[in-house]
Amino acid sequence: MSKPVMRESAAESAVPARHARMPRHGTWITYAKIAASVVGVLAVSITAVASYAAIDLLNSVKPSVKLESEEMLEGVPDIGAMEGGLNFVLVGSDKRPEDGAFGDPEEDSAVLNDVTMLLHISQDHTHVEVVSFPRDMLVNVPECPDPEDPSSLLPELYDAKLNEVLSWGGLGCVASTIEQLTGVQIPVGGIVEFYGVAALSSAVGGVEVCVAEPISDEYTGVNLDAGIHTLAGMDALQFLRVRHGVGDGSDLGRISNQQTFLASLMRTLQSSGTLGDPVKLYSIAKAVLSNMTLSTALQNPVQLVSIARTLQDVDLSKIAFVQYPTAYTEDFGAVFPTESAAVLDAALQADHPVAIDPNATASTDFGTVTDPNAQPVESVPPETPATEDPAATPAPEAPPAEVLPGDVTGQTAAEVRCSSANEG
Numbered sequence: 001m002s003k004p005v006m007r008e009s010a011a012e013s014a015v016p017a018r019h020a021r022m023p024r025h026g027t028w029i030t031y032a033k034i035a036a037s038v039v040g041v042l043a044v045s046i047t048a049v050a051s052y053a054a055i056d057l058l059n060s061v062k063p064s065v066k067l068e069s070e071e072m073l074e075g076v077p078d079i080g081a082m083e084g085g086l087n088f089v090l091v092g093s094d095k096r097p098e099d100g101a102f103g104d105p106e107e108d109s110a111v112l113n114d115v116t117m118l119l120h121i122s123q124d125h126t127h128v129e130v131v132s133f134p135r136d137m138l139v140n141v142p143e144c145p146d147p148e149d150p151s152s153l154l155p156e157l158y159d160a161k162l163n164e165v166l167s168w169g170g171l172g173c174v175a176s177t178i179e180q181l182t183g184v185q186i187p188v189g190g191i192v193e194f195y196g197v198a199a200l201s202s203a204v205g206g207v208e209v210c211v212a213e214p215i216s217d218e219y220t221g222v223n224l225d226a227g228i229h230t231l232a233g234m235d236a237l238q239f240l241r242v243r244h245g246v247g248d249g250s251d252l253g254r255i256s257n258q259q260t261f262l263a264s265l266m267r268t269l270q271s272s273g274t275l276g277d278p279v280k281l282y283s284i285a286k287a288v289l290s291n292m293t294l295s296t297a298l299q300n301p302v303q304l305v306s307i308a309r310t311l312q313d314v315d316l317s318k319i320a321f322v323q324y325p326t327a328y329t330e331d332f333g334a335v336f337p338t339e340s341a342a343v344l345d346a347a348l349q350a351d352h353p354v355a356i357d358p359n360a361t362a363s364t365d366f367g368t369v370t371d372p373n374a375q376p377v378e379s380v381p382p383e384t385p386a387t388e389d390p391a392a393t394p395a396p397e398a399p400p401a402e403v404l405p406g407d408v409t410g411q412t413a414a415e416v417r418c419s420s421a422n423e424g
Contacts, residue, residue, distance in 0.1 A: 064296040065171045068145075069179065069187045085123040085351060089175040089189035091116055093166060113166035113174055118182065120348055125310050127318040127353035130262070131344070132255045133178070134326055135163040136334045142180050144173035161334060166191075171295065181337075182345045192292040199291070201236035205272070207265045209239060210371045210418035217245030236261075246419050252323070252335075253366035257419050259321040259411055260368050266319060266413040316414035320354050325408045340405035347402040355401035361409040361417075368417040 067089075092115030113135070120129040141157035147170035154169050165174045175186045201207050208230050215224045220241045231239050240258055247253025322344065326335035347354050361367045411417055 064294055064298075065189075065191070066296045067172050067175045067187060067189060069175065069185045070295065070297045071187075085125075086121045086188065087184050087186045088119040089116070089171070089178055089186045090119060091166060091171055091174055091189065091191045093191050111167040112163045114163050116162055116174060116178065118178055118184075118186070118348075120184070121311065122353070123351050125314065127320070128311065128314055129320050129322060129348065129354060131182075131322045131324055131348075132259070133162055133181075133324045134255065134335050135161070135251055137162045137324070137326055138329075138334050138336045139165070139177055139181060141165055141168065141173065141177050144169035144176055147172075171293070183349045184345075188295050188297045190292045190294045190298065197240060198233045198237045201232045201265075204265065204268055206230040206232035207236060207261060207268055209261055209264060210416060211421070212369050212371075212418040213421045215242065215245045215419060215421045217242050219244050242419075245421060247367065247422065248365040249422055250366055252326075252364075255323050256361070256364075256366055256368050256409065259323070260417045260419060262321055263319075263411055263413045263415060263417070267316060270316065317412050318353060319413040320356060320410060321412070322354065322356065322404070322408065322410040325405070327407075338407060340407050343402070343405055344408060347404070350402075352399055353401040355403045356408060356410045356412070357404065357406050360404075360406045361411060364409055367409060367420070368411075369420045371416045371418045 091113045093111055093113060115135070116133040118129075118131040118133070120131070122128065138159045139162050141160055143153045143156055146152045146154050154173070157164075157168065160168075162177070165177050169176075171189055171191050175189050179186050208228055210228055211224045211226050213226050215222055217223075220238045222238050222242050222245060224239070240254075240261055242257060243249060243251065243254045246257045325338045325340040325344065327338050328335055344354065358370075362370070
């Protein structure tokens with residue numbers, strides 16, 4: 001695939017962007033969006049591995065990619081110890097698997113990052129933010145090492161669509177672009193491919209989803225009555241592919257829909273005993289790691305185990321899924337960050353938890369709806385080890401949350417929201 005043309009400014013672009021229309025391979029590209037969301041849940045939900053499986057898992061991991069900001073980890077004997085915070089960039093590529101199940105890997109593939117997520121783990125481990133960036137968001141791309149010739153640099157791009165960056169400069173360039181956009185350093189990341197979501201949803205025994213009214217989508221074959229459904233395997237995959245049948249039918253609507261799934265998956269993992277079951281942890285990690293490429297700093301499975309143990313006690317209400325705030329261009333062919341993005345960026349830079357205005361999500365055309373029958377969900381408090389000193393210093397409390405502006409949408413893992421249908 002040829003690389004995007006370098007542009008001096010948005011005004012010089014001769015071809016208008018097309019946000020509202022699915023690209024030629026859009027039906028298959030959505031698999032990548034789903035898979036990258038799974039990676040986010042993997043990191044958030046502690047689906048790492050038991051140490052006895054480390055060798056097998058290491059053999060499952062694909063070749064690594066080194067990020068420029070990995071140097072900030074130098075001198076740290078074990079990044080999995082998580083003595084501070086950490087940021088991951090999570091990317092979903094639309095590259096077709098070699099088995100041809102999703103189209104000809106030579107003819108139908110384009111290496112686009114149709115999912116880009118930033119997972120932020122706080123310094124004190126009391127809160128986590130998972131930020132989803134729309135695929136058609138216009139961004140400036142810094143100089144990046146050429147993946148085909150690391151000794152040379154690719155030039156800057158201006159007002160490029162975010163989902164072009166992976167094909168332009170690889171995972172490292174995506175990380176550098178998000179670093180420049182948000183102002184936070186990203187030392188670790190990964191690229192996930194198609195099969196992760198089906199395998200993960202099956203490994204946890206299915207995920208409950210709430211449907212506010214019947215969803216019928218001919219593009220994905222999803223037909224769900226109103227109510228609660230437990231989805232696993234390809235059924236879960238199809239649900240997360242839905243765009244035309246939910247919200248406003250856009251990529252933004254699909255992000256909101258996926259957030260409801262991820263929140264439910266997180267609740268499932270905390271309530272089902274999965275996080276304390278080495279066999280389940282292994283099967284989940286195996287399912288995901290077999291379908292992703294990790295940056296070099298995450299190649300040691302022991303690091304993943306330690307990160308998992310750090311995250312396992314994060315309160316569900318402190319795990320926030322946030323959609324990066326954007327507005328449409330005049331021709332509705334792309335989106336661009338709003339002024340509210342600066343507030344979210346500042347919260348990430350300052351390591352502050354965020355609070356999402358519930359009216360923001362409820363009032364959008366692409367949003368989801370609150371389940372009127374849902375009961376409040378609380379995290380299960382961790383058991384106190386018998387050997388723990390009662391006089392020991394208590395766990396730190398999260399600082400006051402940064403209340404995000406009214407156009408920033410999302411939800412916490414404790415919230416039960418339902419997919420809202422449209423006419424398709």
